[in-house]
Amino acid sequence: MTTAGLRRGLLRGRRPLPRRYVPVLVTTGLLIAMFAAGGVRYENFATGQIVLNVFVDNAYLLVVAIGMTFVILTGGIDLSVGSVIALSTMVSATLISDGWAPLPVIGLVLLMGALLGLGMGAIIQYFEIQPFIVTLAGMFLARGLCYVINTESVKITDPLIVALGETHVPLGPELWVSPSVIIALVVLLAAIYVLQYTRFGRGVYAVGGSEQSALLMGLPVARTKMAVYTISGFCSALGGVLFAFYTLSGWSLHALGTELDAIAAVVIGGTLLTGGYGYLFGTVLGVLVLGLIQTILNFEGTLSAWWTKIVIGLLLFAFILLQRLIGARGGQAPPTPS
Amino acid sequence: MAAPEPILRMRGIGKQFPGVRALDGVDFRLLPGEVHALMGENGAGKSTLIKVLTGVYEIDAGQIELAGRPVAFSSPLAAQQAGISTVYQEVNLCTNLTVAENIFAGREPRRMGRILWREMRRRAAELLARLEIDVDVTAPLSSCSLAVQQMVAIARAVDIDARVLILDEPTSSLDAGEVAQLFRVMRRLKDQGIAILFVSHFLDQVYEIADRMTVLRNGRLVGEYRTAELPQVELVAKMIGRELAELKALEDRPPEPDGAPLIEARELSRTGAIQPFSLTIHRGEVLGLAGLLGSGRTELARLLFGADHATSGTLRVDGKETALRTPRAAMGHGIAFCSENRRAEGLVPGLTVRENLLLALQATRGWARPLPRARQEELVEKYINALNIRPADPEQLVRNLSGGNQQKVLLARWLILEPRLLILDEPTRGIDVGAKTEIQRLVAELSGGGMAVLFVSAELEEVLRLSHRVGVLRDRRLVAELENGEQLTTDRLMETIASGAAS
Numbered sequence A: 001m002t003t004a005g006l007r008r009g010l011l012r013g014r015r016p017l018p019r020r021y022v023p024v025l026v027t028t029g030l031l032i033a034m035f036a037a038g039g040v041r042y043e044n045f046a047t048g049q050i051v052l053n054v055f056v057d058n059a060y061l062l063v064v065a066i067g068m069t070f071v072i073l074t075g076g077i078d079l080s081v082g083s084v085i086a087l088s089t090m091v092s093a094t095l096i097s098d099g100w101a102p103l104p105v106i107g108l109v110l111l112m113g114a115l116l117g118l119g120m121g122a123i124i125q126y127f128e129i130q131p132f133i134v135t136l137a138g139m140f141l142a143r144g145l146c147y148v149i150n151t152e153s154v155k156i157t158d159p160l161i162v163a164l165g166e167t168h169v170p171l172g173p174e175l176w177v178s179p180s181v182i183i184a185l186v187v188l189l190a191a192i193y194v195l196q197y198t199r200f201g202r203g204v205y206a207v208g209g210s211e212q213s214a215l216l217m218g219l220p221v222a223r224t225k226m227a228v229y230t231i232s233g234f235c236s237a238l239g240g241v242l243f244a245f246y247t248l249s250g251w252s253l254h255a256l257g258t259e260l261d262a263i264a265a266v267v268i269g270g271t272l273l274t275g276g277y278g279y280l281f282g283t284v285l286g287v288l289v290l291g292l293i294q295t296i297l298n299f300e301g302t303l304s305a306w307w308t309k310i311v312i313g314l315l316l317f318a319f320i321l322l323q324r325l326i327g328a329r330g331g332q333a334p335p336t337p338s
Numbered sequence B: 001m002a003a004p005e006p007i008l009r010m011r012g013i014g015k016q017f018p019g020v021r022a023l024d025g026v027d028f029r030l031l032p033g034e035v036h037a038l039m040g041e042n043g044a045g046k047s048t049l050i051k052v053l054t055g056v057y058e059i060d061a062g063q064i065e066l067a068g069r070p071v072a073f074s075s076p077l078a079a080q081q082a083g084i085s086t087v088y089q090e091v092n093l094c095t096n097l098t099v100a101e102n103i104f105a106g107r108e109p110r111r112m113g114r115i116l117w118r119e120m121r122r123r124a125a126e127l128l129a130r131l132e133i134d135v136d137v138t139a140p141l142s143s144c145s146l147a148v149q150q151m152v153a154i155a156r157a158v159d160i161d162a163r164v165l166i167l168d169e170p171t172s173s174l175d176a177g178e179v180a181q182l183f184r185v186m187r188r189l190k191d192q193g194i195a196i197l198f199v200s201h202f203l204d205q206v207y208e209i210a211d212r213m214t215v216l217r218n219g220r221l222v223g224e225y226r227t228a229e230l231p232q233v234e235l236v237a238k239m240i241g242r243e244l245a246e247l248k249a250l251e252d253r254p255p256e257p258d259g260a261p262l263i264e265a266r267e268l269s270r271t272g273a274i275q276p277f278s279l280t281i282h283r284g285e286v287l288g289l290a291g292l293l294g295s296g297r298t299e300l301a302r303l304l305f306g307a308d309h310a311t312s313g314t315l316r317v318d319g320k321e322t323a324l325r326t327p328r329a330a331m332g333h334g335i336a337f338c339s340e341n342r343r344a345e346g347l348v349p350g351l352t353v354r355e356n357l358l359l360a361l362q363a364t365r366g367w368a369r370p371l372p373r374a375r376q377e378e379l380v381e382k383y384i385n386a387l388n389i390r391p392a393d394p395e396q397l398v399r400n401l402s403g404g405n406q407q408k409v410l411l412a413r414w415l416i417l418e419p420r421l422l423i424l425d426e427p428t429r430g431i432d433v434g435a436k437t438e439i440q441r442l443v444a445e446l447s448g449g450g451m452a453v454l455f456v457s458a459e460l461e462e463v464l465r466l467s468h469r470v471g472v473l474r475d476r477r478l479v480a481e482l483e484n485g486e487q488l489t490t491d492r493l494m495e496t497i498a499s500g501a502a503s
Helices: A002-012 A019-041 A048-073 A081-097 A102-126 A131-149 A159-166 A179-197 A199-209 A211-216 A221-247 A258-268 A280-300 A306-330 B046-053 B076-081 B099-104 B117-130 B146-159 B176-191 B203-209 B232-240 B297-305 B327-332 B342-346 B353-365 B373-387 B403-416 B433-448 B460-466 B490-499
Strands: A169-172 A175-177 B008-017 B020-030 B035-039 B061-066 B069-071 B084-087 B164-168 B195-199 B212-217 B220-226 B261-270 B274-282 B286-290 B312-317 B335-338 B421-425 B452-456 B469-474 B477-483
Touching: A019 A280, A019 A306, A048 A081, A048 A175, A048 A179, A048 A199, A048 A221, A048 A258, A048 A280, A081 A102, A081 A131, A081 A221, A081 A258, A102 A131, A102 A159, A102 A221, A159 A179, A159 A221, A169 A179, A179 A199, A179 A221, A179 A280, A199 A211, A199 A221, A211 A221, A258 A280, A258 A306, A280 A306, B008 B046, B020 B046, B020 B061, B035 B046, B035 B203, B035 B232, B046 B164, B046 B195, B076 B084, B084 B146, B099 B117, B099 B146, B117 B146, B146 B164, B146 B176, B176 B195, B176 B203, B203 B232, B212 B232, B220 B232, B232 B490, B261 B297, B274 B297, B274 B452, B274 B477, B286 B297, B286 B433, B286 B460, B297 B327, B297 B335, B297 B421, B297 B452, B297 B469, B327 B335, B335 B403, B353 B373, B353 B403, B373 B403, B373 B433, B403 B421, B403 B433, B433 B452, B433 B460, B452 B460, B460 B490, B469 B490, B477 B490
Parallel strands: B020 B220, B035 B195, B035 B212, B084 B164, B164 B195, B286 B452, B286 B469, B335 B421, B421 B452
Antiparallel strands: A169 A175, B008 B020, B008 B061, B061 B069, B212 B220, B261 B274, B261 B312, B469 B477
């Protein structure tokens, strides 16, 4: 319902806009404003390829943020995604340079990511440990495993992977995207379908709304919670594969801090950190906002790369406050116990 | 109405918890198409009976028959599948989802695994229309009032083919209009032949909706009655467990206070907690608050302490209008509040008696100015002696003290502040007789010394013995303010509680 719901919400016009769409709309407005500002300030900025380049550069982040959205919708968090990306690039690069065929390697890496996620989900569910702690452990574990495999960067020279990394899929005159973008968009559409049109997807929202209630309503809470971490693990591994396409290498220090970028993208996209509210469409916008900040700073040229972090930090503050305000207006005072 | 076969029959139900016999040989039956109220004071065994019925607890003795067949449920889900659905006081739904989703969550109509949203909305709308609930099924549940949320919960419950519907205090956070709406829905369900078990502390509501009622007291069955044949006063007597004639007035009344108004509340209220009330408390006066559990006693007290915000009305302290926004502000005006729930809200069990005693005093001084040790010991010794706290060891951990002595520690903590108004919420509940009389004596002494006391208690004798005036609460409304004199007896108090008017 993300895009369709948004459109319907806009078309209804007369009716006051449902509050749950406000964060998404704010992010949309922000994105348009940023793009317009860039277009006014720099020549050659307001072109289609600039937007497409944001997709090309951040396809892996989009996939990871999609997995993160599932987790955050249940009220959890996954800090391991950046390390799983690095581990995935490392495993892929090492196995391929050892002479394995690329496709089985990719399959293996995806399975590894999913299993890692499932393991963390099971620990979170059955030992009732905070997701923060469990995935923090997963983060150290995956990053550490990278160094066990190799402390140096490993180059990928396999022709198929190089082709996937360097092919330009033409979209029109002077417009192109990489195959990774198409993979990311397929994942996005599948994820939107799952969240909106399956019992599992609605269960994710229900668990995020109130785990206790979901349990009493007879929903499979344990299965849902473990599934979201599995999805996140899978998405991180896939993100790692896309990252390997992008950089044509495996390295222990790849994607340092990407977990925080993914969380920032999800939050800027309007998903509530406490769970239950948010749309994947917003996550796409969040990723675009982060990517566009980077692009603008590149155009500016003279500014230090740390300005990206500063702007993201300020945006996060603003969006968390916005969520708080919306939440405060919507919240009912809990009844006083007698 | 010829009595039809009961849909549900419970016989000789017993349930033992460590140290407590929660249910003892209780019989209960529920007829199809009736609203049956389960009545009793707190701790009478109402919720235990419901939990036994819905499979939360196992029974130790007795049997349960549903539609003539013996049953034993291992979980609420199993009970639900057998046709016994429960709607609790707190609505157990997901407020972030739409109304339709909440009704169908986990049972959404699907084709090839794809949720049919249109079909789901249509069926939800149909279901709610059948119950005459007018609500947009695509609206998020959080945008609905609590009453509508409650009814959505009921709609969900009855759609799972319920034959027995248990409503555990569904009305406690609803206003009058919402209650009427709920009752309309209940009557419709009753007409469809569903048996409804209804629990409420509001006597008026019980008399409005229930056909029959079963009264429990201390885990035992008192009796089953037709609502029409049991006057309210008799019901209250059966719940409390004393014949009216036996209750007589007590001899020693406290002396008249002679002080200026300390606190004046004008039309103070809090939506969902207590209706507007006006109340004045004078210096040196003990004002008692009487009423059944859930009648709004604690809510009223919390408003005066600033623990909750008033939604309307004004409050004057010493004749000056003040908004008590926080307990800290109230403490600044010399108001102290000794809470009902001493374990959860008052004492810190892992700290010593001395530390607990000095907590509030230290808080008012601020952490930067610690109290000198010598002064601490002096104060602690004084209050341990004054209140006769046993054991008289300031370094003993509070969790090792008996309930009565814990209560005294909590009381002493506030007394150290030398408040001008002391609010005592059920100070004597659950403590032994000796400690009880000591606390009562202390209250009398304090008011003699000029302190105003708001004394909340479920025990009418206690309220009468100590109070100069008695405020009577019922259904979250202050229904009467009675001067405590010769004419005021527990009899009359009970009648006032039952009838809701000062007679």
